[in-house]
Amino acid sequence: MVNKGIRIEGLKKTYGSGDTAVEALKSVDMYVAPGEVVGLIGPSGSGKSTLLKCLGAVIEPTAGKMVLGDDVIYDDAWKVRDLRALRRDRIGFVFQAPYLIPFLDVTDNVALLPMLAGVRNGDARKRAMELFEALEVEHRAKAMPSQLSGGEQQRVAIARGLVNRPPVILADEPTAPLDSDRALAVIQILNDMAKKYETAIIVVTHDEKIIPTFKRIYHIRDGVTYEEEGEGRAIE
């Protein structure tokens, strides 16, 4: 019995009802272990975004089961009362665009999450600084988001996703706006962080450059996932 990472069994999501019902997810089974980075690949309309929203506790699935760490968070119904707290404390998000808050500096962008969870200001900033050192952006800690390069912004966004030490991070095309070198650098960072913080990371991507770096890949087509072994190519 696996008791860490994230496990999904028979997840379904149907939009609408009756004749107009659309089955976006028919049967999704996934497991991502702590410290592992897996790819989620599929064509447009295959259900990637719906799956990400279900995993992120943003929309409610129709049926199935989701287990996060040792906790069942969904079993044909939400088993967690406060989904907002679940997202804040146990799920990290990294978006296609960094979406940093433009009026907060880099440190506050990252430290905001632990502060929202009740962590004291000093401790929250300390956590942020540790991640900046790991991600090599500590020299930009006081900069505003608009003063950062695209790669730096994405690293800060990764730091924000990691700062509450969530068991799972959902990364939605995190390399889309980056060139090859930077895209591979971001994947390397995600791999390093996954190992360092024992975090399961799901990377939704279309990016041909980074797909060979995954050791395991989930394909999604017409709402059904298929597992495939990846090349697991080393990043130079």
Added chain:
Amino acid sequence: MISLAGRDILHSWGKFVFTGMGLGLLIGITLSMAGIYRGMVDDAKVLLDNSGADLWVVQKDTLGPYAESSSIYDDIWRGIRGMPGVEEVANITYLTMQVFKGDHDVRAMVTGITPGEVGTPGWPLYLVAGRQITRSHYEAVADIATGFKLGDQIRIRRHHYTVTGLTRRMVSSNGDPMVFIPLKDAQEALFLKDNDAIWEQRRRSAGTPAFNRPGLPDLLDSFMASQSTNPFVNAVLVRVGAGHRPEEVAASIRRWKRLTVYTRAQMEEILVGKLIATSARQIFMFLVILSLVSSAIVAFIIYTLTLGKIREIAVLKLIGTKNRTIVGLIIQQSIALGMIGFVVGKISATLLMAPIFPKYVLLLPFDSVIGFFVVVVICILSSIIAIRAALSVDPAEAIGG
């Protein structure tokens, strides 16, 4: 915890400051309007205070002498003077008209005062320059708001007067500065006709058989003489003696002289409740309209600012920010905008608008406190639309798809 509103304001301070300044000018106008109303009430009270009277005796069944025309004989005061409780009486006339100085004219309330000394009802209580009227004719004391100076020659109707003294804050209930002249001159000014009119009046009188009888040659002369004099004044001002209640003295005069008598409280009610009531209603409507416009502007600005942050709000909601934090962000920004506006408005009303406004603008601290709380309430209410927009943002928008 980080103040999201504070950081956003600091980040885009120019937008807030300039928007706040625009809003501030609107608030400044609103405060000035309230100040104008207060000024009108104060003008009315000052008029009563400066008259130095406890009672106003006027023509029966009129609201004179300020709110309606009133005309009573100028010898009635003798009878009133002898009544119990009456300490001092004085005839008075009021006429709002244009007073000329050279080619320029000023709208003023020309007040005819009984010969006497300082302290006589109707007399200006104090001067800021010069001396009181000492001659029976052709001297004047003017309020400095007229712009007249000591020694100036001013013209009222056909006669010229020398300005011998200057007063301050001696104004009518409309805010027109007062010009004091001797009573006889004022009575003449009230009814004096031009030469053509007098000639025409005499021709018509001579042509009327009832006044021009062959057997009574003096009748026409007597009739014409009566037409060329004015034995009327607008009111008699009464000062009540110590130990007597104004209401009792007023009741006595009403009963025995068959005239209408107003006490200070009644006269204040007439001035504030009737004479400036329409103006007060207009100002109140302006205040309501300006408040609504201010609300609409604040609502529009906050809504626009919030729409500009929809993506950030979606991200904040996705990463677990509570609704109350987002509501706090919007309300704090709205209140901050209102406070910037209030400070700018208060400064502009006090330093820019009130000094140059042609009417007296009385800015009371109490009104400012009320205004501050009204601004805060308006800002909170105005942010409701923006709050609704923010709370309806789906956190899924941050994920896309």
